[in-house]
Amino acid sequence: MIIVGEKINTSRKSIADAVKERDAEFIGEVAQEQAEAGAHYIDVNAGTFLEQEIDSLCWLVEVVQNEVDLPLCLDSPNPKALSEAIKHHKGEAMINSISLEKDRFQALLPVITGQPCCVVALCMAEASMPNTVEERVQVGSNLINKLTEQGFPLEKIYVDPLVQPISVDTRMGAAVLGAIQSIMNDFPGVNTICGLSNISFGLPMRSLINRNFLSLCMKAGLSAAILDPTDKQLMATLLSTDMLLGRDEYCENFIEAYQSGRISML
Amino acid sequence: MIIVGEKINTSRKSIADAVKERDAEFIGEVAQEQAEAGAHYIDVNAGTFLEQEIDSLCWLVEVVQNEVDLPLCLDSPNPKALSEAIKHHKGEAMINSISLEKDRFQALLPVITGQPCCVVALCMAEASMPNTVEERVQVGSNLINKLTEQGFPLEKIYVDPLVQPISVDTRMGAAVLGAIQSIMNDFPGVNTICGLSNISFGLPMRSLINRNFLSLCMKAGLSAAILDPTDKQLMATLLSTDMLLGRDEYCENFIEAYQSGRISML
Numbered sequence: 202m203i204i205v206g207e208k209i210n211t212s213r214k215s216i217a218d219a220v221k222e223r224d225a226e227f228i229g230e231v232a233q234e235q236a237e238a239g240a241h242y243i244d245v246n247a248g249t250f251l252e253q254e255i256d257s258l259c260w261l262v263e264v265v266q267n268e269v270d271l272p273l274c275l276d277s278p279n280p281k282a283l284s285e286a287i288k289h290h291k292g293e294a295m296i297n298s299i300s301l302e303k304d305r306f307q308a309l310l311p312v313i314t315g316q317p318c319c320v321v322a323l324c325m326a327e328a329s330m331p332n333t334v335e336e337r338v339q340v341g342s343n344l345i346n347k348l349t350e351q352g353f354p355l356e357k358i359y360v361d362p363l364v365q366p367i368s369v370d371t372r373m374g375a376a377v378l379g380a381i382q383s384i385m386n387d388f389p390g391v392n393t394i395c396g397l398s399n400i401s402f403g404l405p406m407r408s409l410i411n412r413n414f415l416s417l418c419m420k421a422g423l424s425a426a427i428l429d430p431t432d433k434q435l436m437a438t439l440l441s442t443d444m445l446l447g448r449d450e451y452c453e454n455f456i457e458a459y460q461s462g463r464i465s466m467l
Numbered sequence: 468m469i470i471v472g473e474k475i476n477t478s479r480k481s482i483a484d485a486v487k488e489r490d491a492e493f494i495g496e497v498a499q500e501q502a503e504a505g506a507h508y509i510d511v512n513a514g515t516f517l518e519q520e521i522d523s524l525c526w527l528v529e530v531v532q533n534e535v536d537l538p539l540c541l542d543s544p545n546p547k548a549l550s551e552a553i554k555h556h557k558g559e560a561m562i563n564s565i566s567l568e569k570d571r572f573q574a575l576l577p578v579i580t581g582q583p584c585c586v587v588a589l590c591m592a593e594a595s596m597p598n599t600v601e602e603r604v605q606v607g608s609n610l611i612n613k614l615t616e617q618g619f620p621l622e623k624i625y626v627d628p629l630v631q632p633i634s635v636d637t638r639m640g641a642a643v644l645g646a647i648q649s650i651m652n653d654f655p656g657v658n659t660i661c662g663l664s665n666i667s668f669g670l671p672m673r674s675l676i677n678r679n680f681l682s683l684c685m686k687a688g689l690s691a692a693i694l695d696p697t698d699k700q701l702m703a704t705l706l707s708t709d710m711l712l713g714r715d716e717y718c719e720n721f722i723e724a725y726q727s728g729r730i731s732m733l
Contacts (some may be wrong), residue, residue: 367710368718375713378686400711402720405725406703409732413682413707420644420686429578437672441679444633445666452634452670459671466675467733 206235472501
């Protein structure tokens with residue numbers, strides 16, 4: 202299971218303040234704690250900064266990679282910001298994200314085919330959010346085909362089925378699970394990724410619902426998730442699910458995480 | 468999801484004491500609290516009493532059905548105890564359990580075909596526990612075929628794939644999940660059931676692992692579980708999984724359980 206640490210996002214006030222003040226120490230600490238908790242990629246997102254987004258994102262790339270020896274997930278809806286940020290990145294970044302929206306696809310294609318990288322491909326066409334399994338699978342398949350036709354490697358594509366709240370439509374959980382299962386089945390070698398927290402919007406006990414949804418997504422075949430790896434309860438769910446699915450030889454990772462205090466029940 | 472309340476089992480000391488003293492009030496309370504927590508069946512098991520098992524089981528049936536208006540799950544490896552206990556039962560009992568062991572099958576068959584009831588069918592042949600998905604599916608299919616050939620209704624069979632500890636063999640989780648999926652797929656209308664706690668034997672954070680396993684089993688198609696319905700964290704997992712799988716219209720059951728305090732995160 203590939204973990205993308207989500208905490209460096211200017212939609213969080215402490216991060217926005219640190220970016221504004223160019224507080225490299227604080228950002229470095231947030232990167233470090235996620236790396237120690239088991240992140241494989243560190244997400245950086247300065248989307249709330251609008252005109253200052255590009256400068257801020259480039260600064261974040263430098264600061265985070267000075268601190269931790271991990272690739273980053275460069276997170277922006279703006280192809281220009283992504284194409285600038287990747288110039289500052291060492292190694293193979295994850296680009297988050299491309300979609301089937303025409304302008305976005307065209308603008309980002311040369312960036313991602315110009316250098317080795319992974320890409321998050323959102324199941325979204327022309328700004329309409331998908332509802333059913335079929336809509337997700339159709340847009341996802343379309344994106345996979347278009348990217349691989351351009352020579353982009355299948356195994357570097359991370360399809361994001363886009364999670365929507367079950368409080369708005371109770372079919373939204375099953376729609377994501379079905380889409381993950383179908384895409385992983387139809388394109389062996391491709392990856393799937395999602396954020397979790399949208400699923401529980403508007404409901405009580407959100408962190409419980411999010412954890413539980415992660416587990417169900419993993420059973421459906423999800424290969425990566427954007428989450429907070431310092432959340433010990435969430436990580437307990439992730440590692441116990443891996444173990445229950447037979448992916449943790451001798452239950453070693455689970456027991457080691459328990460003994461080192463990286464997971465918890467409370 | 469059908470819930471069988473597991474608490475009235477003489478392997479628990481408080482229950483053993485109450486049965487020994489014929490303390491109907493205490494047993495009645497344990498039945499009542501499970502009914503209020505959402506049990507559809509109340510399991511009664513006096514297996515530790517050996518020679519006194521039959522008398523004790525018959526007494527339990529009377530006492531519990533005096534207290535709650537629910538069918539019982541009559542739980543014994545001994546066909547004689549089951550055939551006596553069912554004489555005291557009002558309505559349609561769940562008989563737990565039959566297996567492919569020859570003597571057990573032959574002795575129990577007339578009991579379960581002699582009156583309307585459900586039966587738990589263990590994936591076990593001649594006292595050998597199953598290891599792989601295939602072994603479970605083979606024994607389970609065999610049992611389903613033998614029972615339905617005798618006119619026993621498919622939808623009243625609850626196949627139990629038999630949960631074994633992942634600490635002993637890390638493939639044991641996936642083996643149960645695969646067996647549930649396969650049996651539910653091959654015999655539309657049949658039910659599957661299991662107890663959870665064996666899965667986590669020998670590991671830390673057992674209740675977390677059990678909860679998580681329940682959720683994965685539900686995704687695989689499990690239709691019933693033998694569990695403690697007064698465990699508010701376990702029930703939170705059960706109800707949120709139902710909701711995430713799209714089986715809780717308007718998220719009504721989950722929200723109602725939250726508001727009434729029947730589920731909890733801690």
